[in-house]
Amino acid sequence: MNKKTHNIAHLNRRGFLKAGAASAAAVGLYSPAFAAERTIKIGMVMPQTGPLAFFSEHVDFVLGQVQKATGGQLTIDGRQYPFEILLRDSQSNPNRASEVAAQLILDEGVDLMIAAATPETTVPVSDMCELNGVPCVTNDTPLEPYFQARGGDPDVGFEWTNHFFFSGTQSAGTNLNMFGQIASDKMVGALWPNDGDGNAFAQSYPPLFDSLGYGLSDPGRFDMPLSSYAAAVSQFKADGVDLIYGVIPPPEFTTFWNEAAQQKFQPKLVYAGKTVQFPAAIEPFGARAEGLITEVWWAPSYPYASTMTGQSSQELADEYEAASGRQWSMPLAYRHSLFEVIFDGLKRVQDLDDPASIQAAFNETDMVSVVGPINFQTGPLPNTCMTPTAGGQWVKGDKFPLNLVICDNEFAPEVPVQGEVQPLTY
Template sequence: MTNTPLTGGRFDRRGFLKTGAAALAATGLARPALAQSRTIKIGMVMPQTGPLAFFSEHVEFVLNQMQKATGGVLNIDGRQIAYEILLRDSQSNPNRASEVASELILDQEVDLIIAAATPETTVPVSDMCELNGIPCVTNDTPIEPYFFARGGDPDVGFEWTNHYFFSGQQSAGTLLKMFGQIESNKMVGALWPNDGDGNAFAEAYPPLFDSLGYGLSDPGRFDMPLSSYAAAVSQFKADEVELIYGVIPPPEFTTFWNEAAQQKFQPKAVYAGKTVQFPAALEPFGARAEGLVTEVWWAPVYPYASTITGQTAKELADEYEAVSGRQWSMPLGFRHSIFEVIFDGLKRAQDLDDPASIQEAFNTTDLTTVCGPIDFRTGPFPNTCTTPTAGGQWVKGEKYPLDLVICDNLTAPEVEIERQVQPLTY
């Protein structure tokens, strides 16, 4: 009698599937791919509520796009294979992200999981998939926080998880190049919290700043929510900071930016990751949002098209605005492209009943999506890859209150520069 395989005292679904497949093969009932009657189950974890909810504003639109484009089925080797997407809310909480990922794996028995939006989502979900031997594809987290927050070894990597987005080196290079376009004393104020992004930035960036001749004023790690940033603002003023490099979500940036105005702290350039990528998060500031800078992961000017709908980046953004009544923002391209990646992999998998076969297909992805080329063999770490990343600045808009213009293309040379960075005005 075959024992039920276990991992760490838990039911090992991967081992069960392999054992079951072997048993079927022995009886002559095995099929070369997925049985037509079974539906592929895709788990999806996103922060739909909480401070990171801006990252999920495109999810419903993209899910509707997928349904319209595919009818809920994938054409695999001439057969119509149905798929189902099980969406779960992480509530912007890493513990909750881990819980719902576990439920999707153990209770819903999904075949794979996709997730996005900061280390607070992608790290716990990826870890849960790694533990249970379930293929996982994630994006929208800088690669270093994603990898090192999980204890990753660059020489080994992970077996069951794939990730694509910009790297910290790309982001820092782009932002510092934009900082360099304006005249300043090169004194940077850091707003790096006690979380995956903040800790990674605090470890990696000071040596880089020093090597490029930038000074650093760092008030230290802090837990969020933080009721007041007055102490940080006071330190920045005392240190004559003229450039802000932060990574805090919209509620935190609102507190900081309002207290900066109260203390008449007027830096020449400000970057706040997790906030400045979203026009809806910046609109409440009115003219005080004009001039904020950001790395640009994706925009309508990107010269790529979807492998699912055939839409160019601009056509995708235009459709989103027409359907939702909201302005496009960067995560739209990544919400769409993650389905390009997994659908491509599922179509190439040799055996859809074998998680290892699906994982192998993901590992060998070589696909140009609406966000750009995705090839997990290119690194910088095993089963990861970087995507083109430009730099931009928010300016007074025409159709919407704010428009984003491209100011740097250091790591996205195919994206055209539209103007030079201008210092903030007060």
Template sequence: MTDRHFLVNRRRVLTGAAAGAASMAAPGFWTRALAAPKTIKIGLVQPQTGPLAFFTEHMPFVLEQVKKTTGGQVTINGTQHPFEIIIKDSQSNPNRASEVTQELILQEEVDLIATYATPETVNPVSDQCEINGVPCISNDAPLEPYFFGRNGDPATGWEWTYNFFFSGQELAETLVPYWKRLKPDGVIGGLWPNDGDGIAQSDKDHGFPPFFEKQGFKVVDPGRFDMPASNYNAQIGAFKSAGVNIIQGVLPPPEFTTFWNGAAQQGFRPDIVYVGKACEFPSAMEPLGERAYGLTVEVWWSKFHPYVSGLTGQSSLEICDAYEAASGRQWSLPLGFRHSLFEIVLDTLKRTENPDDKASIRDALKATKYKSIVGEIDFSKGPFPNTALTPLVIGQWTKGGKYPLELVIVDNTTTPEVPVNAEPTLIQY
């Protein structure tokens, strides 16, 4: 399905009522007097195809929730404005993400843009918005790759672009107490590719290696690598020879499958395996069968989180149950962040003084202080300009009941308000 085809269908859904009202207006004076309020155009850039497509599976459900809850209208200064959501596919490619963002800005003339799904999507979209003076709200990109990967200056920040998610520092601080409970003498193997996340995490001055070493762990880093990779023999060989028993990495699901299959073939059996991007999705884990048991997940959000949507009033559990009932698929971490993205978009618009002025929309976005389904979003707190930090806990995959796998929370050291419901375990082979 092309971007344009999807756009036409979505416009009919979200702005049909406004179009119907406009068609009934008489010509002449009454047309001018009863002119429909400005239609707000929201651009959405997401990886619908390619290796990051796993990240988009919740969006149709979320858009349907937005439609049902709002009726395709947002109230700004007492006036109801119809809105339309124009979707573009980044194809999991940063260059394509830039191109379609330019299309949204220059051809569609959108009022603001929303995006998500790793720095490979978020950063190029944000850069184009910053260059062209269009407000941009994003999540699902760790804060350091988002900020420093775009050459952000902590003294100044940016004018138009804002992102909320967990930070690399937060992730490291969340992983260490969990590791120390299981493997206090661990040797960590870094599986860090040549991309935004991998470069940020592997930085020998400000990344993970110096922090982990200060905590008493040894770090083995075989170096950056490009993806897709036909195999991970070099990395596995380096890990085996160095006695690595903890894997810490960040790979898309297909790449992790290649690595994990290679580890099995070569008899590499680490005690703890954490690989960001890959292990968050039950649909990516299920093909591994029992080899998924015990894999570690950094849990950005779950059905166990004690937060409520400011848009629909649903609890985390209620949103997960509704998603499973509507889709027939198991909930997973990104669901809350897809939902929260539009919580912030709509809250920003509601607080905008002048919807005809992009700077006014930007000012409302900058002033965001909102209790969302993923926790409070407050851009005044940082840790970097234009960013907001969200909570993080640690989970593991276990044998499921209703579904083949179940995610359980095993360590909440950094966010005790999220309840633990299982004890951490080493991987059993």
């Protein structure tokens, strides 16, 4: 890596100053009004480029919120400490995520790490922190892929890493609830690649589908990028598939959905994790995006507020849309909540120079964030927390091309249902 990319760009009260390459931007937050002998270093790894870049579109906005809310200072045990955030790009590649995490730990000496966005980011970063004894908090990866891909033992867990997000039980449950709201032949087509999510889905979901009376057409694991999904589409047509359950990023879904149209394959409902959560990823399909379904990790209608800014979920979405000109999407609140959780934990730290003290403070987390309650003692897996998850369907919008309507709330009863699922139209 070019040495320039390690330079730390400081933030003063007048705003952000960016330095270094975009793939390895380092951001320093501080307030020159208060001198301290100790600066807290926070490493942050996100897929800012590559097929998973949609997961990072809110990062700059959230960093601006952090600066505005804190002034670059945290109060710990009655004393104020400056902190800096060193942001690195995983480039949507797990090997790169591991590499930059190692650099943050070994070269930059970070005190703690945060990361998000699919197993391709959270797993290698968490593993690197576990190896080096660095406290780490992650989100935005279903609990099972996060835990299983790391070879986790449910009776033991991990020592240095904490994670919060929805579980496969919630995701499958709410999507199957939405499948059940329409008349179908209950034949599911699987698009499960050879990656952390896909392998976890292939291990966990077939018995669930079978127990609920769903048939399964599974073309098998595949490596991405895949130049054509024509063979999978042909198999789905031959097997009478009318429901799609996939987990593929936007470039892959584009290939699949276009080839489905070419072969006149017309399923009644389609779920494709890593894509359907992002309005910007599906808007290019026009009317063909209307009716796609997704689990809903967070939405403006969620009844939670931020401990960092005091904003309601609706106010957070409104501020983002006003500042960016773009529609809110689910990762916004999860990028925001990472800082809520680590700031909450840092306030309890007894000794900043002792990583075990930082980790102990994180383990004791018991708070309500903008995405819901966070308590790493509740599981269902060690050092994890399952957050509320609803189900929704994209419909034609007014302010933006698409609007997400909540259609199922079994796993988030506090979130109001706004409508019923309708089958796709062609």
